[in-house]
Amino acid sequence: MSSMALEPLLHHTLRQSSPKIHPVKHRKSVPFSVNFNSRPVKIGGSLSLSRFKPHKSLSVIACSATTTLPKTSESTDVIYSETFQLTRVEKVEGKIHVRLDQGKDGDHWQLTVGCSLPGKWVLHWGVHYVGDVGSEWDQPPNEMRPPGSIAVKDYAVQTPLRKSSASDGGECLHEVHIDFNCNSKIAAINFVLKDEETKSWYRHKGRDFVVPLVEYLGDRDNVLGAKRGFDFWPGTFGELSKVLLKAEEPQPKAGGGVAASAGSTQANRLLEGFYEELPLVKKVPLCNTLTVSVRKSPESAQKLVHLETDLPGDVVVHWGVCRDGTKKWEVPPAPHPSDTEIFKNKALRTRLQIKKDGSGAEGFFTLGKETTGFPFVLKLNDGTWLNNKGDDYFIPLPATHEENLSEEKEAYISTGSPSGSITTDEKPSIEGQEVAQTTFTDGIIKEIRNIVTDISSERKWKTKSKEAQESILHEIERLAAEAYSIFRSSSTTFLEEPVQEPKEVEPTIAISSGTGTGFEILCQGFNWESHKSGRWYLELQEKAAELASLGFTVIWLPPPTESVSPEGYMPKDLYNLNSRYGTIEELKAVVTRFHEVGIKVLGDVVLNHRCAHYKNQNGIWNIFGGRLNWDDRAVVADDPHFQGRGNKSSGDNFHAAPNIDHSQDFVRKDIKEWLCWLRKDIGYDGWRLDFVRGFWGGYVKDYIEASKPYFAVGEYWDSLSYTYGEMDYNQDAHRQRIIDWINAAGGTAGAFDVTTKGILHAVLQRCEYWRLSDPKGKPPGVVGWWPSRAVTFIENHDTGSTQGHWRFPGGKEMQGYAYILTHPGTPAVFYDHLFSHYQPEISALISLRNRKKVSCRSTVKIVKADRDVYAAVIDDEVAMKIGPGHYEPQSGPQQWSVAVEGNDYKVWEAL
Numbered sequence: 001m002s003s004m005a006l007e008p009l010l011h012h013t014l015r016q017s018s019p020k021i022h023p024v025k026h027r028k029s030v031p032f033s034v035n036f037n038s039r040p041v042k043i044g045g046s047l048s049l050s051r052f053k054p055h056k057s058l059s060v061i062a063c064s065a066t067t068t069l070p071k072t073s074e075s076t077d078v079i080y081s082e083t084f085q086l087t088r089v090e091k092v093e094g095k096i097h098v099r100l101d102q103g104k105d106g107d108h109w110q111l112t113v114g115c116s117l118p119g120k121w122v123l124h125w126g127v128h129y130v131g132d133v134g135s136e137w138d139q140p141p142n143e144m145r146p147p148g149s150i151a152v153k154d155y156a157v158q159t160p161l162r163k164s165s166a167s168d169g170g171e172c173l174h175e176v177h178i179d180f181n182c183n184s185k186i187a188a189i190n191f192v193l194k195d196e197e198t199k200s201w202y203r204h205k206g207r208d209f210v211v212p213l214v215e216y217l218g219d220r221d222n223v224l225g226a227k228r229g230f231d232f233w234p235g236t237f238g239e240l241s242k243v244l245l246k247a248e249e250p251q252p253k254a255g256g257g258v259a260a261s262a263g264s265t266q267a268n269r270l271l272e273g274f275y276e277e278l279p280l281v282k283k284v285p286l287c288n289t290l291t292v293s294v295r296k297s298p299e300s301a302q303k304l305v306h307l308e309t310d311l312p313g314d315v316v317v318h319w320g321v322c323r324d325g326t327k328k329w330e331v332p333p334a335p336h337p338s339d340t341e342i343f344k345n346k347a348l349r350t351r352l353q354i355k356k357d358g359s360g361a362e363g364f365f366t367l368g369k370e371t372t373g374f375p376f377v378l379k380l381n382d383g384t385w386l387n388n389k390g391d392d393y394f395i396p397l398p399a400t401h402e403e404n405l406s407e408e409k410e411a412y413i414s415t416g417s418p419s420g421s422i423t424t425d426e427k428p429s430i431e432g433q434e435v436a437q438t439t440f441t442d443g444i445i446k447e448i449r450n451i452v453t454d455i456s457s458e459r460k461w462k463t464k465s466k467e468a469q470e471s472i473l474h475e476i477e478r479l480a481a482e483a484y485s486i487f488r489s490s491s492t493t494f495l496e497e498p499v500q501e502p503k504e505v506e507p508t509i510a511i512s513s514g515t516g517t518g519f520e521i522l523c524q525g526f527n528w529e530s531h532k533s534g535r536w537y538l539e540l541q542e543k544a545a546e547l548a549s550l551g552f553t554v555i556w557l558p559p560p561t562e563s564v565s566p567e568g569y570m571p572k573d574l575y576n577l578n579s580r581y582g583t584i585e586e587l588k589a590v591v592t593r594f595h596e597v598g599i600k601v602l603g604d605v606v607l608n609h610r611c612a613h614y615k616n617q618n619g620i621w622n623i624f625g626g627r628l629n630w631d632d633r634a635v636v637a638d639d640p641h642f643q644g645r646g647n648k649s650s651g652d653n654f655h656a657a658p659n660i661d662h663s664q665d666f667v668r669k670d671i672k673e674w675l676c677w678l679r680k681d682i683g684y685d686g687w688r689l690d691f692v693r694g695f696w697g698g699y700v701k702d703y704i705e706a707s708k709p710y711f712a713v714g715e716y717w718d719s720l721s722y723t724y725g726e727m728d729y730n731q732d733a734h735r736q737r738i739i740d741w742i743n744a745a746g747g748t749a750g751a752f753d754v755t756t757k758g759i760l761h762a763v764l765q766r767c768e769y770w771r772l773s774d775p776k777g778k779p780p781g782v783v784g785w786w787p788s789r790a791v792t793f794i795e796n797h798d799t800g801s802t803q804g805h806w807r808f809p810g811g812k813e814m815q816g817y818a819y820i821l822t823h824p825g826t827p828a829v830f831y832d833h834l835f836s837h838y839q840p841e842i843s844a845l846i847s848l849r850n851r852k853k854v855s856c857r858s859t860v861k862i863v864k865a866d867r868d869v870y871a872a873v874i875d876d877e878v879a880m881k882i883g884p885g886h887y888e889p890q891s892g893p894q895q896w897s898v899a900v901e902g903n904d905y906k907v908w909e910a911l
Helices: 401-414 430-457 459-463 466-490 536-550 584-596 665-682 697-707 732-744 754-766 813-820 839-851
Strands: 047-049 078-102 108-115 121-129 150-152 156-160 174-181 186-195 200-202 209-212 251-253 257-259 274-296 303-309 315-319 340-343 347-351 361-367 371-380 393-396 522-524 554-556 600-605 621-623 686-689 711-714 750-752 790-792 826-830 860-865 870-874 878-882 896-902 905-910
Touching: 078 209, 078 393, 108 186, 121 174, 156 174, 174 186, 274 393, 303 371, 315 361, 347 361, 361 371, 536 584, 536 839, 584 600, 584 665, 600 665, 600 711, 665 697, 686 697, 697 711, 697 732, 732 750, 732 754, 754 790, 754 813, 813 826, 813 839, 813 878, 813 896, 813 905, 826 839, 839 896, 839 905
Parallel strands: 522 554, 522 826, 554 600, 600 686, 686 711, 711 750, 750 790, 790 826
Antiparallel strands: 047 078, 078 108, 078 274, 108 174, 121 156, 121 186, 150 156, 186 200, 186 209, 251 257, 274 303, 303 361, 315 347, 315 371, 340 347, 371 393, 860 870, 870 878, 878 905, 896 905
């Protein structure tokens, strides 16, 4: 994104008297610039070719400005003609102003934000309260919100700017007024501007505008200008204008923050009215056209290319030619058009001539008969380059009608067909066609055999490396496939009676709403470093039998797609399954192997975000390639980092890559087809869904119903509840958010029980085992509310491995496994723990779980939850305790035998 300098907007001074408006002091305006998104226009147009099948017309998004298409010749010698839509941006200057006025009395004030540029302007804003720690916004109180305000999630509101009554005939002014009481506990107002028409966000150096209403004596390193009287507010987004109020010294707040004192909200403060007006530069997308036509020269076999455009000013064509059907640029021999210069012996630059009526420019290019393509890009006088959605314009130069007839005649005669001339009105006999086709086919086959014979007899072939041989063979396969495709597309169609073949009936897939049979035990089959070997699938294939013998029924494989990051979580081309973990064939082989030993396979699918292949005209990566070649309509509109033209996100944005807009019909259709392809062609049995916080669970329901997985689990990971750095005992709000996502998905998928993992952390780190029983005497995580949808775990590739974002308490991993492998829910074991010294103990716990048929729906009776010990009985078949404290199951009609024990844990089974 572009960013420009902006002087601080707003100004207050410190007083100790009652509120009073002071005369407005205007400052010298300084230019600033904005981060913006311009809406790209798709290239389209009509295409006509003599003796060639026309290209399919492409859709064109209309521009706001009206343009007149240049007229093209209707001459019959035109062998190619196409009109392209050109998009560019033009700077439009306007003003932005911010004003603070006193209201009807000393307690009431009004903040006004306005803009003089045309557009559909929206103020995206929130507040900070006195005592807040951190940089997150809060929603303002209802009485502070102007009419038309819409809540945005739980942290902001959006208010449209209205056309002001003060607008005169020469300037269109849009404003919004925010009324507030200076005795409230609001410490600051944060905002950014957005133009809904262009999806442009306007900030200061990529940060929010913040208007502080109290003096804030923060001690953070990012408090800019602190030595000049605390002119700025610390925060994630931004530098503040100089708006200050006199306040008492702040007191340190528990948890490491600094809170403004309560006294700072009293009425004996003085706000100073101000008005700031600054120049604003907005870039507006404009539309122009370019028409390219190709004619046959009447005097020679040369081709005449005509370029005509309505672009204003000087236009330079940076161009070359291509030969032999390739797209390699070459400099054609002289003569060249007038006003042409050679650029580094690689291309030519020709300035188009201004048309007599001044409506644009045009140019003529004479190309030789052997030229098969005309590649070019345009350069404008302001240094702007225009191309075809990131690629060069490429104009194919087909052979003329007469050239094709001449070539066909020569080819026909050379095949041994009956001698004599063939006119365009004559049709060869059926027998002649059959003889010609047979001779032609035999000739091709003979040539192929000659090539094979030459290769096999060449001594050098035997001395070449294996890599060189494979490269040659791959090229032969590619050419064969290309030839087959050409043959299929040009083969004769025979009208025969259609034969009704019986349709293959696909077997129905048993599904149990994301829980499988209920007796699943999941193994995460990788860690953060697994990609480094380059042969991870092969390594897993060797471990399949061992994993089955340990009692696992499901394995979770790493993300299979091509990815910007080697770990696979920044996917690019979804259909390219050659990754750092191995090839697509190795993936199919390892899936087949796991099926042979009775283990189901989960694919790790990243649906929230996707890395783009190309930049848009603003240099933003939001245009996709590969089989799913989406444009920026597939990207959500409320992430300013990637300038999407889709709808607003239905979840939380992941700022490292474009977030996909799942509300788009074409996106959901493509994803469902991809998932079904993975199920059918690769053999996956289900899904591990990455970062499901990023999009609505209802879309997941759609994908699950379409792909019909045996098992599915979503990663809904957010922070638990803490007070002053200490984890709260009651985590109902946290597990409710996970339950809400499962509900939104229609119960078709489970979710990782992040709540249980977090509570186990506090239990083991602080020796507070009482936390493992909620106020109703049930397990305190998701497993206590909806056990059939809870996938319990203690570690994964993010929390542990070499990342260690939230590592389980060291040395106490087996207490965690003693808990999740005996309790309901679907337990997941991390690869690093399984293939370590913990394996014998983990194996014994899995064996006990299978032997006693503990399932995701088993019942739990918590019998002890004290400071140093937790104990429970599951299905009256398994008893367990973790912690240093003492517990023994009661003897009586039910006899117990120790099944597994270790450091601070013990598990019994009923006899």
